[in-house]
Amino acid sequence: MSAEDAARRALAAELAEFLYLEADLLDERRFTEWLDLLAEDLIYFMPIRHNVKFGQHAARENTRQGEGISWFDEDKWTLGKRVEQILTGVHYAEEPLSRTAHLVTNIRVISATPSFAAAETAEVSSRFLIQQNRVEYETTQFVGRRRDILRREAAGWRIARREIILEQNVLVAKNLSIFF
Amino acid sequence: MNLDTMIDLEGGRISREIFVSRDIFDREQEQVFTRAWLFVGHESQVPNPGDFFVSRMGTESVILCRDQAGALHVFLNSCRHRGMKICRYEQGNTSLFVCPYHSWSYTTDGKLQGVPLYRVLYEGTLNRDDWSLVEVAKLATYKGTVWATWDPQAPEFLTYLGDAVDHLDQVLDCRDGRPGGSEVIGVHKWILPANWKFAAENFLGDTYHNPSHRSVDMIGIGPSAQRGAKGRRDNEYEGGQHVWVSFPAGHGVHSVLSRPDPEYGGSYQQYPEVDEYFRHCFEARKQRLGTERARLLPFTGNLFPNASYHGRQPRGICVWHPHGATETEAWRFFLVDADAPASVKDVLRRFYMRYSGPAGMTEQDDMENWLYATAASQGPIARRHPFNYQQSIGAFRTGDPLPGDVSLQMTEQNARNYYRVWRGYMQGDPWAALIGAPALRAAAE
Ligand code: FES
Ligand SMILES: [Fe+2]
Secondary structure, eight states: OOHHHHHHHHHHHHHHHHHHHHHHHHHTTOHHHHHHTEEEEEEEEEOOBOOOOTTOIIIIIBOOTTSSOOSEEEOHHHHHHHHHHHHTSOOGGGSSOOEEEEEEEEEEEEEEESOSTTOSEEEEEEEEEEEEEETTTEEEEEEEEEEEEEEEETTEEEEEEEEEEESOSSBOSSOOOSOO | OOHHHHEETTTTEEOTHHHHOHHHHHHHHHHTTTTSOEEEEEGGGSOSTTEEEEEEETTEEEEEEEOTTSOEEEEESSOTTTOOOSOOSSEEEOSEEEOTTTOOEEETTSOEEEOTTHHHHTTTTOOGGGGOOOBOSEEEEETTEEEEESOTTOOOHHHHHGGGHHHHHHHHSOTTSOSOOEEEEEEEEEEESSOHHHHHHHHHHOGGGGGGGHHHHHHOOSTTGGGTOOSSSOOTTTTOEEEEEEOTTSOEEEEEEOOSSOOOOOOOTTSHHHHHHHHHHHHHHHHHHHHHHTTEEEEEEEETTTEEEEOSSSOEEEEEEEEETTEEEEEEEEEEETTSOHHHHHHHHHHHHHHSSTTOTTHHHHHHHHHHHHHTTOSHHHHTSOEEOOTTTTOOEETSSSSSEEESSOOSHHHHHHHHHHHHHHTTOOHHHHTOHHHHHHHHO
């Protein structure tokens, strides 16, 4: 194994640990602590996926960050509002609270700057399978990919950008009231 | 199925059956959705020849298409040979729709063009002209929006719309009062496990459900929230007279008559540039429409049967496509003025996303209510007990101060009127009855 490969794997292990911690915070409903893992300039983006002709996927399959309408295209302020809303206790779509389990897997570090060995930022790809169960029988599974840009800040790793690719066209869920 | 006992308008009681019964759902598809004018899309989605947008009418997929000559069509998305769904892309541009099954192909004006092995297999039997795509009976465009009906007897769209047009105009016109000029910047599509009429009725004028949005009102998510404003929107209606108006054809709206000679009260205050833009629009609109007409502002509404709108914050059209008695496919088309500055559009789209639809902080709570109201109404005991529709019964005046039946207090009159018309469709009433005879007479004159 080359030194670079070893550094990449070590970084992947470190960042996997970070993503598992994040999943724990969400599933344990420690939402305000979860907010602390988000960089102040966070971009949190979930496109809408379209059925397009072969050859047009790159150009037209997903809505784009920064234009038009997506499922999410927001900043830390808005996510903070979402947390605040849940904490009112009268956000009925999350009251009573959903039970969630975030399974995060296929974690791969795509790139890092300035290097894998001394990464200040890293681009990380992963898969998620999130089960949401609420009230009595309502059970929804969200499956997809994430591409994160993680940044090392004074207090530790922070999420600077998250792109969530949900493998659905028409959303087959009544709500996206959980965090991804 | 006794519709008269199910819809008791005098007593203000409506049977839960109409929200859960499979039989009623099936009859609705036949009686309501093959006759009424339905929203199918917006011209900004199909600007060029060959552009198409796959939409829905009732439970069926349709293609909104601009043909090579520039004319709009709406076709059933089903091949005339064995029914294959000929277009499974959502939107795009094509010169030909080629069926994946046996390769019959149709031109953008719906004509059957290609039939493989025609000479050998069909010559002398199949007349291509008889096998065009099934096309709607009537299509209408209104300020960019596209509507269609399967019923050749249906009145013209504007007759069908009646006086509700004044309210729809406030949604479709530019914020500065110029007619039309909106564009669609995106569409949400999602499935919700509730009867479609719950959603339609919610927009028709159910202002009473405001408390269900308490969480967003408490925290403030509006475009002035970062300046300390609570609530989920700017209070653009401050000091105005709220009006709930129902129309003979079943439409219902909740609008606001601003106080006489309205003043701009400030909005979008965390974005000074956008606030300035809307101040300009407000003044220009007042100039253009005159101080009296400029008083009318839209809140929400529903055009019979399933096209709802949200007029300003957020601004868009929602269509509640029935899937089954207890399942609906919701589509939300978001609108902005096409010529608004990019910075304004950006603020609007961000606000729309955090407010609306399944990811929207406000409307998630609606979905929760519709789901559990549907679920808890399905059992045999629940079905024996009608819903209560007695709110503000009788408390309206006709034509005062606006056309239509106007209530100055929160009311379920819009809903009572809606189900009166719905019952008419279910009974197969003639058009004169369905849209209120005076409207048809006025159109004939
Ligand atoms: S079903 Fe379309 S060609 Fe046969
Ligand atoms: Fe609502």
